[in-house]
Amino acid sequence: MEVGIAFVSFPLSVERLQRSVYTVAARDEQEPGMHCGTVAWFDAQRGVGAITVDVSGAEVSVRSTQIDGGGRQSLTAATRVAFTLLDHPCGPRIVDVFVP
Structure with a gap:
């Protein structure tokens, strides 16, 4: 599988760059807990939004404090x-949101 990055607008460490390529290319099949999805909506004033998870199609809430990078x-x-999806007694939680 070939993955290329044409332009990076902010400095990345080698580890961070490998993580972004690994997350996008391998998705959750090789790294449990990591998922990919699409931002459904996001209210910047309130700092909350929702992401639609690719695998299940579920819409899970996200906060601006979880955005990484x-x-x-x-x-x-x-x-x-790309993000980590955790089980929580009140429902699934998204942490470590990464925009490749």
């Missing part, structure tokens, strides 16, 4: 993201 504090609708 480059000082980003908001997401744009229809953006592809």
